[in-house]
Amino acid sequence: MKRSGKVWSWFWMILGILYFFLPLVATFIFSLRAKKGVLSFLAYEQLFNDSAFIKGFSYSILWGVLTIIVGILIFVPTAYWVRLRAQQFRTAVEFITLLPFVIPAIVFVFGLVRTFSHPPFLIVDSPALLVAGYTVLSMPYMYRSIDTGLRSIDVATLTEAAQSLGAGWGRILFQVILPNIRVAILSGAFLSFAIVMGEYILAQYLAKPAFAPFLAYLIQQKAYEPAAATVISFALTWACMGIINLFGRGQQTQIAGGH
Amino acid sequence: MTTLNSVKRDAPKARPAPPKFSWVWLGVTPFFLFAFIFLIYPSSNLAVRSFQDTKTHAFTLQNFGNLIQNPNLINAYWISIKISLITSLGGGIFGFFLAYSAIRGGLPPFMRTSLMTFCGVASNFAGVPLAFAFIALLSPSGVLTGWLRAMGYNPYFHGFQLYTFWGLSMVYMYFQFPLMVLVISPAIDGLRREWREAAENLGSTTFQYWRYVALPILLPSILGTMILLFGNSFGAFATAQALTGGSINLVTIMVGAQLRGDVLGDAGLGYALALGMVVVMAVAITGYTLLQRKSERWLR
Numbered sequence: 001m002k003r004s005g006k007v008w009s010w011f012w013m014i015l016g017i018l019y020f021f022l023p024l025v026a027t028f029i030f031s032l033r034a035k036k037g038v039l040s041f042l043a044y045e046q047l048f049n050d051s052a053f054i055k056g057f058s059y060s061i062l063w064g065v066l067t068i069i070v071g072i073l074i075f076v077p078t079a080y081w082v083r084l085r086a087q088q089f090r091t092a093v094e095f096i097t098l099l100p101f102v103i104p105a106i107v108f109v110f111g112l113v114r115t116f117s118h119p120p121f122l123i124v125d126s127p128a129l130l131v132a133g134y135t136v137l138s139m140p141y142m143y144r145s146i147d148t149g150l151r152s153i154d155v156a157t158l159t160e161a162a163q164s165l166g167a168g169w170g171r172i173l174f175q176v177i178l179p180n181i182r183v184a185i186l187s188g189a190f191l192s193f194a195i196v197m198g199e200y201i202l203a204q205y206l207a208k209p210a211f212a213p214f215l216a217y218l219i220q221q222k223a224y225e226p227a228a229a230t231v232i233s234f235a236l237t238w239a240c241m242g243i244i245n246l247f248g249r250g251q252q253t254q255i256a257g258g259h
Numbered sequence: 260m261t262t263l264n265s266v267k268r269d270a271p272k273a274r275p276a277p278p279k280f281s282w283v284w285l286g287v288t289p290f291f292l293f294a295f296i297f298l299i300y301p302s303s304n305l306a307v308r309s310f311q312d313t314k315t316h317a318f319t320l321q322n323f324g325n326l327i328q329n330p331n332l333i334n335a336y337w338i339s340i341k342i343s344l345i346t347s348l349g350g351g352i353f354g355f356f357l358a359y360s361a362i363r364g365g366l367p368p369f370m371r372t373s374l375m376t377f378c379g380v381a382s383n384f385a386g387v388p389l390a391f392a393f394i395a396l397l398s399p400s401g402v403l404t405g406w407l408r409a410m411g412y413n414p415y416f417h418g419f420q421l422y423t424f425w426g427l428s429m430v431y432m433y434f435q436f437p438l439m440v441l442v443i444s445p446a447i448d449g450l451r452r453e454w455r456e457a458a459e460n461l462g463s464t465t466f467q468y469w470r471y472v473a474l475p476i477l478l479p480s481i482l483g484t485m486i487l488l489f490g491n492s493f494g495a496f497a498t499a500q501a502l503t504g505g506s507i508n509l510v511t512i513m514v515g516a517q518l519r520g521d522v523l524g525d526a527g528l529g530y531a532l533a534l535g536m537v538v539v540m541a542v543a544i545t546g547y548t549l550l551q552r553k554s555e556r557w558l559r
Contacts, residue, residue, distance in 0.1 A: 009364025012356045013374075016436070019281035020377050023392035023433065030395035074293055081286035089287050096294045102540045103302055104494030104512045110518050111301035114308070131296045153516050155398045191383070200497035205518055212387045215500050219391055223400075226391050233388040241380045 024234060031227035043224035053229065056214030062208060063203070064196040066136045067134040068136060068189045072178075073096040074135070076185070079146045080177055083155050097143040100136055109133065109205045124206065138192035145191070149184025150177075187244045194240035284448070302537070309530035322531035332513065332523075332532060339493055340539075342424065346431040347488035354361040354408060354439025361440075362447045375444070378437035385434045391499035393430045397421050410473055422503050430502060431492050438491060439484055446480035446554060456540040476554075481548030493534070 048051050082090050100108070110142035114132055117124040135142075156181065162172045178185070203210030210242065218226045315342045326332055361371040396403045397414075398421055407414055420426055450473060458468045496511035505512050510532065516522045517529035 006365045009354075009360035009366050010358040012353075012364075013366065013370060016353075016357045016374070016377075017431065018437070020381055023389075023396045026396035027392045029402050042290075058276070074290055078287055081283075084284045086287050093287065093290065096291075099294075099298060099302075101490070102537060102544050104496070104511060104514075104536055104540060106494070106514050106518070107536055108298075108302065108494040110514055110533050111305045112297070113518060115301040117363075129297075132293070135293075136298050142443075146425035148347065172412075193329065194383050198281045198384070198386050198388060200501070202517075207514075212497065215391070219387070219394070219501060220504070227395050227415070230388040230391045230395070232386060237384045238380050241383065242377065242401075245376055245379070250306045 003230070025253045026230075027227050027230050027234070031224060031231050034224040035193045041181070043228040046135075046230075047225045047228045050225070051216075052214055053225075056209050060211035061205075063131060063134055063208075064193040066131045067138055067196050068142075068192055070131055071138055071192060072185060075139070075143045075146050076181075077173055079143060079150055080155065080173060083147075084159060090155075093143075097139050100140055101109070105137060105199075105201045106195075107191050109138070109201050111205050112207060115168050127208060130202060130208050132201065133206070134196050137199065138188075138195055141191045142188040145184045145188030146181065149181030153180045158220060161251040181248050187247050190240040190243050194237050197236055197240075263331070290398065305530050306534050306537075307529065308532045311527065311528045313525065313540045319527075320475050322525075322527040325525065325528050326531045326535065329528070331508070332510075332528075335510045335513045336535065336539075337507050338424065338508055342428055342431065343489045343493040344508070346428050346492045347485045348490025350488050351481065351485040352430050354436035355443055358440040358447055359446050363445060363450070372492065374440065378440045381437035382434050382441060385495070386497035389430060389503040390435060390498050393421065393426075393433075393502065397426070397429075410509075422506065424507065427499055427502055427507060430498060431495065434498075435488050435492060438488060442484045442487060443480060446477055450476065479550045479554035483547045483554065486543050486550065490540050490547070493539060540541045 029039075031043050032039040032041065034040060034046070036095060078093065078173075082093055103111075112129065113124055115121060116129060123129050155177070158176055159172055162176045167176065198212055199210070199214035204213045204216070211229075215226060215229050215233070218229060275316055287342070309322050310320070312321065315443055357374065360366060360372075361374045362531065395401055397419075398404065401421075404414060454472055454476075455468055458472050467482065496515060498513060499505075499507055499509055500515060513523075514529070514533050514536065517532065521529065523529055523532075
């Protein structure tokens with residue numbers, strides 16, 4: 001590598017680091033300015049004393065956890081079965097799991113609201129619809145993680161071994177396959193969790209309490225609390241990604257949807 | 260010949276197995292049911308309605324006719340396409356330089372791992388919190404604005420505006436270039452050192468190496484990933500809504516407004532608007548897939 005090349009490498013790196021960190025540093029500094037003249041954690045205190053924040057935040061956690069559970073229950077058996085027996089469905093299943101990239105989230109929620117707000121499908125007010133919607137949004141990541149996990153184990157042999165010991169399908173799935181791909185599932189789960197925690201569109205248009213709509217509302221009302229909430233949200237994203245990296249499977253990334 | 264073939268063939272079965280009904284599909288039924296109810300049916304519902312007359316439900320192309328004749332909506336598509344083009348080009352070029360610097364730029368190896376982690380976080384840190392981070396940085400009362408003002412330079416006196424098209428482009432860049440880094444890295448890894456050595460042994464200059472070796476190999480990946488970035492920003496809604504409060508005329512913002520209350524005054528037109536977005540996205544993702552397949556030849 002020539003010297004001038006190395007200088008350019010550093011130049012791009014430093015530019016990237018600045019672009020990445022400046023907004024975050026600014027938000028953090030901003031969040032400390034709630035008390036005039038001194039830096040303080042007042043904005044955080046006020047935020048945690050705000051019942052609307054607690055409500056939105058805990059609901060988002062609840063939606064995230066439910067999304068992960070529903071995702072595991074639907075996608076693990078499917079991916080397993082496609083690998084073991086139903087190879088002829090592979091193309092169709094993979095095509096469907098990628099559809100959320102093609103249908104923008106705002107169009108997706110448009111479809112949900114227009115479809116499910118008239119009889120005979122009047123379920124637009126049900127929290128189940130929100131969780132189902134989140135499950136759809138997280139499907140590309142969840143399904144791909146699970147499928148990658150299944151690829152790394154010998155599904156057929158494990159299944160035969162379990163069957164010859166007398167295990168039924170439920171036992172095979174949840175006590176043999178699931179523990180073997182738990183790392184892959186966890187990385188998909190944390191990514192889904194990060195997506196749900198930051199997701200605005202679904203909760204906003206299905207009128208359910210969640211963190212991002214609350215933050216959007218707060219931005220219009222206050223100056224310093226939204227900064228504190230943004231810092232928390234960023235820390236949460238970082239934590240989720242850190243956990244995924246810890247598992248050594250940092251290759252997953254969000255491609256479209258929640259922006 | 261016949262004898263040769265018959266040797267290769269399996270021995271004929273004593274009794275041909277009766278055609279058995281297969282229950283295999285039963286295992287994937289829950290998935291297809293779920294996908295149909297919550298994804299395919301609602302989406303195709305929009306598509307069907309965009310071809311229907313709002314009152315009579317008869318088949319019509321009128322909604323698309325109205326769409327094409329509505330300068331406001333065409334303008335919305337144009338602004339969305341423009342911001343997606345600019346941020347996919349800008350984010351793509353910046354992201355490529357960044358990834359190349361980290362992988363082949365002679366930097367310490369830990370830089371690469373940290374860059375990948377940052378990019379994983381940044382490409383997922385979007386929407387409302389991202390919008391606010393830039394408000395805290397560059398709004399008139401933002402932190403960087405304050406610093407610059409203290410140094411005697413107020414960007415707002417020099418034509419800078421955060422809540423406009425260019426401000427929003429800058430914010431979009433925050434999730435665009437990290438995605439470029441993440442997706443393009445395997446392609447840069449696939450660029451073998453031997454190729455460069457071979458080119459240099461044959462007397463090529465750096466420019467010639469890039470012009471005749473590296474770029475032709477990387478171009479499908481670069482273009483494909485840029486198309487992916489295009490789709491990524493074309494479908495973005497929350498960031499723009501939170502930053503500008505909906506004052507910028509993107510297609511996603513128009514769809515959002517139409518969903519809140521029929522602002523177009525024509526339900527069919529809204530469905531056509533939404534379907535148009537899906538068509539643009541489908542073209543983009545197809546282009547990405549085709550180019551990605553083309554570039555895979557070199558990544559073995």
